[in-house]
Amino acid sequence: MGHLTFKLNEKLYVRDPQSTELGQKIVSKGIEMIDGLGFEQFTFKKLAAQVNSTEPSIYRYFENKHRLLHYLTAWYWSWLDYRLDLATASLHSPEEKLRASIRVITEEKKTDPSFQHVNEEALHRIVVNELEKTYLTKWVDDDNQAGLFGGFKTLTKKISGFIKEVAPDYPFPNSLVSTILLAANEQLFFLEHLPTLSNLDKRLPAPQRHAQLQVFIESLVFGAIQKK
Amino acid sequence: MGHLTFKLNEKLYVRDPQSTELGQKIVSKGIEMIDGLGFEQFTFKKLAAQVNSTEPSIYRYFENKHRLLHYLTAWYWSWLDYRLDLATASLHSPEEKLRASIRVITEEKKTDPSFQHVNEEALHRIVVNELEKTYLTKWVDDDNQAGLFGGFKTLTKKISGFIKEVAPDYPFPNSLVSTILLAANEQLFFLEHLPTLSNLDKRLPAPQRHAQLQVFIESLVFGAIQKK
DNA sequence: CAAATATAATAGTAATACTAACATATTCCC
């Protein structure tokens, strides 16, 4: 339990939070607090109080709260990538791998005992609610230059590769994958807050809802590439 | 020229900006400035300077800059809805209407002489860059209660209606429409800032790019509902 | 044990997102 770590882009932090206890507390409490308060209400001052430290100490790990959000989403994409590898390792046909990818994307996210200090359920809610805030900023191009979106790109490329194997002539594999990666989260958001924009059923228990989501995303992917 | 107006939800503003000159200047300069600066860098103080007025005067029209963004996106959805009606009025088959809807969604947005005080090109860029900020907030549920997302819902429902006519058995018409409404903008954003996440070609001139976007969205919609 | 390193403590700044209170200008209508 808690024996794995991801090597994330060094530009994501000032000092690697995995290397010290304070750093780990910043990450795990940071997840808790962003999940609880929402990103705009979350501040390093409040976080400092929760980890029994001070604002300047936190700034020694992350340039600002925005970079912390980047770090968390990058971690999330690495985690999905890892889960994708686990789910596809034993599979052979690209179509099976594609189907497994969609399952990984849409399945309910449960806390993974392989990673301490990270509450994946809370982290997934953060991704659903805040992901877009990592790139809808005036720094997108600089952040992209720095490689901060590498995790998202890696995952997109991997799934896109399966699509290319299944349907080599489909002209929009990357667009399709980036669309479903976002849509899966958007639909969960709409389900919660703007239910008329979705056909997922809030009254169903979580596993069924995620099954519906999976069917929806499959209808997009396999429909677009014409394999039913 | 400039002879049409939309009746927007009264909760979007404190005082109707269409009713006075200052109000109209706030809207048109607001569009210009949010487009130029980005939403976070845009402030009522800066806007006040541009319209030769003062912060408190602007607060008499909009509760805060967030509500102004709501107002602008609501206007945008009303405008698309209006263009959708124009584009489908003469059509008869639901499939044609659906195809026309996708064209309206994906086509290049040009300034519409029917509406003064609104630069639709700039407004579309704002929607591409800032739309999500209207709902990814702690006020979503209150804002939804107040009906601020009515425009988006109306448009979704209308297009969803076409889908239901074409494919009565497809279980996710609303999800499909909300997904493509967002995806069309996301892909334009990625094209500009994270091109590896898209297959649209930045080197192509705008009309062809929008044609590609249209083909991509058609592949999603007609693929999902199984009509090619 | 000294030196390096990490953290804490304190204080301060510019900008933001407002709000209050009051003055003035304009228009509406009797």
Added chain:
DNA sequence: GGGAATATGTTAGTATTACTATTATATTTG
């Protein structure tokens, strides 16, 4: 034409945020 209402302007102020600088104190390490 005069008074009332309405819209706008003026000035000033507040709490919070997102930092930064400086100095002091632990703690680890070689």
